[in-house]
Amino acid sequence: MKIITAQAPVNIAVIKYWGKKDENLIIPLNDSISGTLSMEHLCATTSIAFSNEFDSNRMWLNNVEVKIEDNKRLVRCIENVRKLAESTIGWPSDHHIRICSKNNFPTAAGLASSAAGYACLCYALCKLFEINDPKIISSLARLGSGSACRSIYGGIVRWIAGYDHQTSIARQVITENEWPEIRILVCVVNDHRKDTSSTFGMQLSCQTSPLIKYRAEHVVLEHCDQITKAIMERNFEKFAEITMKDSNQFHAICQDTYPPIRYMNDISWSIVNLIHFINNLFGYNVACYTFDAGPNACIYCLDNNVPILIKSIRRMFQKSDGTELAINGITYQTDQINIDQKLCDYIDIRKRMGDDLKYIISTRLGSGPKILSNQYDSNCLLSANGLPKN
Amino acid sequence: MKIITAQAPVNIAVIKYWGKKDENLIIPLNDSISGTLSMEHLCATTSIAFSNEFDSNRMWLNNVEVKIEDNKRLVRCIENVRKLAESTIGWPSDHHIRICSKNNFPTAAGLASSAAGYACLCYALCKLFEINDPKIISSLARLGSGSACRSIYGGIVRWIAGYDHQTSIARQVITENEWPEIRILVCVVNDHRKDTSSTFGMQLSCQTSPLIKYRAEHVVLEHCDQITKAIMERNFEKFAEITMKDSNQFHAICQDTYPPIRYMNDISWSIVNLIHFINNLFGYNVACYTFDAGPNACIYCLDNNVPILIKSIRRMFQKSDGTELAINGITYQTDQINIDQKLCDYIDIRKRMGDDLKYIISTRLGSGPKILSNQYDSNCLLSANGLPKN
Numbered sequence A, B: 001m002k003i004i005t006a007q008a009p010v011n012i013a014v015i016k017y018w019g020k021k022d023e024n025l026i027i028p029l030n031d032s033i034s035g036t037l038s039m040e041h042l043c044a045t046t047s048i049a050f051s052n053e054f055d056s057n058r059m060w061l062n063n064v065e066v067k068i069e070d071n072k073r074l075v076r077c078i079e080n081v082r083k084l085a086e087s088t089i090g091w092p093s094d095h096h097i098r099i100c101s102k103n104n105f106p107t108a109a110g111l112a113s114s115a116a117g118y119a120c121l122c123y124a125l126c127k128l129f130e131i132n133d134p135k136i137i138s139s140l141a142r143l144g145s146g147s148a149c150r151s152i153y154g155g156i157v158r159w160i161a162g163y164d165h166q167t168s169i170a171r172q173v174i175t176e177n178e179w180p181e182i183r184i185l186v187c188v189v190n191d192h193r194k195d196t197s198s199t200f201g202m203q204l205s206c207q208t209s210p211l212i213k214y215r216a217e218h219v220v221l222e223h224c225d226q227i228t229k230a231i232m233e234r235n236f237e238k239f240a241e242i243t244m245k246d247s248n249q250f251h252a253i254c255q256d257t258y259p260p261i262r263y264m265n266d267i268s269w270s271i272v273n274l275i276h277f278i279n280n281l282f283g284y285n286v287a288c289y290t291f292d293a294g295p296n297a298c299i300y301c302l303d304n305n306v307p308i309l310i311k312s313i314r315r316m317f318q319k320s321d322g323t324e325l326a327i328n329g330i331t332y333q334t335d336q337i338n339i340d341q342k343l344c345d346y347i348d349i350r351k352r353m354g355d356d357l358k359y360i361i362s363t364r365l366g367s368g369p370k371i372l373s374n375q376y377d378s379n380c381l382l383s384a385n386g387l388p389k390n
Helices: A072-086 A114-130 A136-146 A146-152 A198-208 A213-230 A238-256 A265-283 A303-316 A341-350 B072-085 B113-128 B135-146 B146-152 B198-208 B212-233 B236-255 B266-282 B303-316 B341-350
Strands: A001-010 A011-015 A020-021 A032-036 A043-051 A058-060 A065-066 A096-103 A156-159 A172-176 A182-191 A287-291 A295-300 A327-331 A357-364 A370-373 B002-008 B011-015 B020-021 B032-036 B043-051 B058-062 B064-066 B096-104 B157-158 B170-174 B181-188 B287-291 B298-302 B326-331 B355-366 B370-373
Touching: A001 A114, A001 A146, A011 A146, A011 A213, A011 B146, A020 A198, A020 B341, A020 B355, A032 A146, A032 A213, A043 A114, A096 A156, A114 A146, A136 A146, A146 A156, A146 A172, A156 A213, A172 A213, A172 A265, A182 A213, A182 A265, A182 A303, A182 B157, A198 A238, A213 A238, A213 B212, A238 A287, A238 A295, A238 B236, A265 A295, A265 A303, A265 A341, A295 A303, A303 A341, A303 A357, A370 B303, B002 B113, B002 B146, B011 B146, B011 B212, B011 B236, B011 B287, B020 B198, B032 B212, B043 B113, B072 B113, B072 B135, B096 B113, B113 B146, B135 B146, B146 B157, B146 B170, B146 B212, B157 B212, B170 B212, B181 B198, B181 B266, B181 B303, B198 B236, B212 B236, B236 B287, B236 B298, B266 B287, B266 B298, B266 B341, B298 B303, B303 B341, B303 B355
Parallel strands: A058 A096, A327 A357, B058 B096, B326 B355
Antiparallel strands: A001 A043, A001 A370, A011 A032, A032 A156, A043 A096, A058 A065, A156 A172, A182 A295, A182 A357, A287 A295, B002 B043, B002 B370, B011 B032, B032 B157, B043 B096, B058 B064, B157 B170, B181 B298, B181 B355, B287 B298
8 A cells, every 4th residue: 555645737828739640649839938836825735545455446536526538638648657667666457546626726726637646646657666857747637637747846937839748848947046036926807708628729720720730830949039038048038028928929829720719818918918007107017918729917027016017917907896816826915015106097097896806826936846745744635545534 | 274083992901011122112021911891882982173373282081181201101102293293194293182081981080091091092093194004003003102002903812912112012913803702800999998009009019029020031922922822712711711810910010019019909819719719610711811010900701601791790799788789781581590690609608798709891993093073063172262161
C-alpha cells in the first residue's frame, strides 16, 4: 500500500495555445507561454492510494465520482504511467488505484481547472511510481489536457510544440523568483452562459478558420521569441504589449471560425478598454490583459501598480448591495490611492452596475507542483479504505 | 443658372472593404461586393445649384452648413468634376455651386450614410455638368468615400480594387430585378457608444494587424469569386455562408488590430447566435448576418423567410413599454406564423429586455442613383436664392 498527496498550480497563458496538429497526442499547432500562478491562491490537490486491497481503479473529482473508463484522456495518462512503472516499482496486476482530486477555487469561476487538475494527477501518479523526470511528467500531463504540461514548472513556462510525444514538452523560461514583482489579477466575470469547450472550439477553428494556419506558422513564433526576450530583460512594457496582441489574435481566430466563437463579452471588453485607457493616460504599459476561452480577464502587472488597478476596477464594477468588490489572495492598501480626474471621468461614464464581476483573485507567480504528504494524514483526501474523506 | 436634384442608395457589403493600399486615392486592399438597397426606404437626396449669382461654393448636410474647404475629400470630388467639366459645359470662374443634402433615414442610426451621401453628391454634380460615364462617376464617388463607388449601381455590385484612379471602380454583378426575392432587414441597435471611425480603424488595422494582409491577399478574392458564382446561380445557401464568413473575418481583423477595435457588442452577438440557431434548426441557411463598422445587424434573406425572422427577432427583443418592435419599410403579415417550440425555448432563455433594438428597416435590392428633377420644384432642397429651403 502506497499513498501520496500532491498539489499543482494553475497557469495563465500569455501566448495562447489554440489548435492541435495531432488530436490523439495533443501536439499543438504552435508553441505557447504561460505564467504559473501561486498555489497559495489557486491550485488542485490530488491524493492517490495504490493497494491490492482495492478491487478496481476509481476516481473522485470535487467529491463526485468520475468513471475512469469513460474518459479517454484519463485512461491514457494512467496506462502510460503503468507502462513506465515496469522499470521502477512495478504495477502488480492485483493492485489498483484510488484517486481523489479537488480545487481550492470555485469551479464555477470558469477558470481553466483542467490544466491544474491533470498536472496534479500526473505529477502525483508519477511520484507514486518513482518516475521523477519532469520531461516525462510534463508530456504525460499533456496527454490529459494540453496546457497541463505547462503547470509542471513554476515561474514562466514555454510549451515547445514539438512533433511527437517526446518532443512536445514544457520548459521553464524563468523561475518565480527571477521576476518577483509580477502580479496577476484574475477578474472573475459573472456569466451564466455555457461556453464552447476549448477542445471543440479549437477543432472547429482548425477546420474552418482561414487565418489560424497563418497565425501558427507566421506570427506565434515571433510573439514567443519577442516575449521570451522581454522576460529575460524584465521588460514589462514589451511583455505587456505582446501579451495583449497575442490574446487579441487568439480571439480574432475564434471570430474567424465558422460558426464564429465568442468568449469575450461586453464585460470583458470594458476591462480591455479600461486597461488601454490607463496605459495611454500613464504613457506606459501599467498592465496588460489576457483572456482564455471564457469572459474572465487575467491582468498581468507589476506589484507597485496593483493598487491603482484595483481602485479603478472597483470604481468601474459596482456591487448592487453597496459593498466593494471582493479581492481574494494578496491584500493591498488602497485607501491612500488617488485616481487621476481623467480616469475618474472615463470610468464614471462607463460604470457598470449590478455585479458584473464576482470577485478578483490577486496573486503572483508560483512554483511547480509539490508533494504534500506520503502518508495518511490530514492532507490526504482519501481515507484508509480508499474512499473520499468527506 | 442650372439646378439638379438626385437620389442615391445605401449599400451593404457582403464582402467587406477594410484597408487601403493608397490613402489619397482610396484604392482598397481588396475587392468588395455589396447589395444596393431600395431608395424607397433608405437614400440620400442632394440638390445642387450652379450660378454666377453665388459668390462662393457652399454646402448644407442635414440642414447644417459644412465648410467645404475643411473637407479634403469634398474638395477633391468638386475639383475633379471642375476639371472634367472643361470638356462638357465648362465651369466659368464667376460661377459657384450650392449643395444641399439630406438622408431619409435617421443619421443617429449609425448606418453608413457617407456611401449614399457621396454617391448622391458625385452623381448629381456629374449630371449637372453632363458627365455621364458611370465609370467616371463611380471613381469620383470613391474619392469621397470608398464604398460610395458601389452606390452608383443598383442590384449587387463589385468594387474592383484596381491599382489607380481609373481602374478602382465598381461594376454591376446583377441588377435588382435578377434576384427579386432577396430581402434585407436592417436591425438598428440602440447604442450610445461612439465607435472608432472607419477611416481611422482601417488605417490602424493596416499598421498593426498581422492578419489583414493575409486576408487581403489570400482569402477575399476567393470569397468574391465564390459569392459571385452563388449570386449567378441564385444559390442563397452559399451566398449566406460566404457573407457570414466574410463579416466574421472582417471583425476578426478588427480584433487583431492594436489596440483592438470592437464594433459588435452583446446585442450584435445575440443576433449572430439567433441566426445560426435558426439555420441549424431548419437545416439550411434561412438567413445570414453581416455587420459593418458598428453594432447594427444587416440580415440578408429570401422573401418567404422574412415573417419567421421578424417574429423571432420581435420575440427576442422586447420593448420596455409593451409595444412590439417597429418594422419600417416593406410590411409583412406575421400573425399566422408559428415559431417552432425549440426556437421559442432558445429565444426565451436569451430574451433581451429593454429596447436593445430601436427598430428594423425591412427592404429589398434597388436601383442605382436617379435624377428627381432638373428645375426648381418641390423636390428641390434649395430655394432660388441658393439657400436651404428649411
